[in-house]
Amino acid sequence: MKHEFLSHATREEAVDFAARMAAGVLEAAIADSGRASFLVSGGSTPVPLFDRLANKELAWGRVTVGLVDERWVSPVDAGSNERLVRHHLLTGRAGAAGFVPMKTDAPTASDAVADRGMAYKPHCDPIDLIVLGMGNDGHTASWFPGSKGLRDAMQAEEDRVVAAIDATGCPVAGSMPHRLTLTGSAIIDSDAAILLLFGVEKREVFEAALKSDPAEKPIRFAVDGLGPRLTVIWAP
Template sequence: MKHEFLTHSSRDEAADFAARMAVGVLSAAIEESGKACFMVSGGSTPAPVLDRLAHTDMAWSRVTVGLVDERWVSSDHPGSNERLVRSHLLTGKAGAAGFVPMKTAAQTAVAAVADRNLAYGPHSDPIDLILLGMGSDGHTASWFPKAGGLTGAMHAKNGEIVAAIDATGCPVAGDLTERLTLTGPAIIDSDAAILLIFGDEKREVLNASLKSEPDDRPIRFAVDGLGPRLTIIWAP
């Protein structure tokens, strides 16, 4: 079965819908099991959704928030996804949620993999909701085309939740090339996922990606694997 594709007339409308959907999915998970896990992406696109969720009434104390991926920088660095989540989501009412960082005191991302697998494992069996983004090269998470570690990350063994990525030479990654990311199994086994994209260019990238090989446009790996558990939300 195929994913759902929803078009909205404005980005505000799309963010409103994504926030309402997130609350519905997380609340249902809490109702069923007493807790929920929410993995979020960085970047400017999800920020409006996180802002809305931050002030939404929900049983946030029963929610654990984690990251889809992270750059190997300190949590106060402008490129830190942890910084974005703390400043946009973990404020107001959502400040009661728990948070599991990806960046640790380890010297390298590779050195932190085993520890972060232990930290993320209990919250990924499966993930209740994951908020994904997509880059102009067709990447999602830190699955950059041609990146070092890409194949191992996307095709990780069961139980491998987090993997290291070396995005050296990947233009969209910029200068911050050392990353940790959720693996293919962690993402595609999620109970529900939202892919939020804005603009005609991103829609064209998505359409091209769905006709490409997953190694060339890794977003396809996530879209195909999630199937009907994925809702794509787009606005001009």
């Protein structure tokens, strides 16, 4: 079975649907097990979703928020996904949620893999809800085409949930190529996933990815692995 693709007339409608879906999934997870894990991506696309969710009535004290990936920069750096999540999601009612950072004081992302793997593993068994994004190069998480560590990250064994990526030379990674990212096994094991896409160009990239090798358009790996547990939400 394949993923569900939902088109909305406006981005506001898409965000509203995504927020209602996310809240529903988290509420169901809390009702089922008493807790919920919510792993989220950075970038500009999910910001309206975070802003909408921040004041949703939910048992946020029973939710643990984590990151899909992180740039190896200070948490106060403008490029930090942790900073973005703290400023847009972990406010209002959602400020009661727990948070597991990816960036540590380790000198390199590679040096932090073991520590962050232990920190993230309990929340990836499996992830209750993950919010993915996609770049114009077809990457998701920090799985950049042509990056060092890409194959190892996507095809990691089931017990490895975090991997280091060196995206030096990958245009979309820009000046922050060193990253930590969730592995393929962690992402595709998620109980539910949302991929939020805006714009005609992103839709074209996504459709091209469905016919591409995952090494060239890594989002394909996540789409195939998640199957019907993935809901793609798109608006022009």
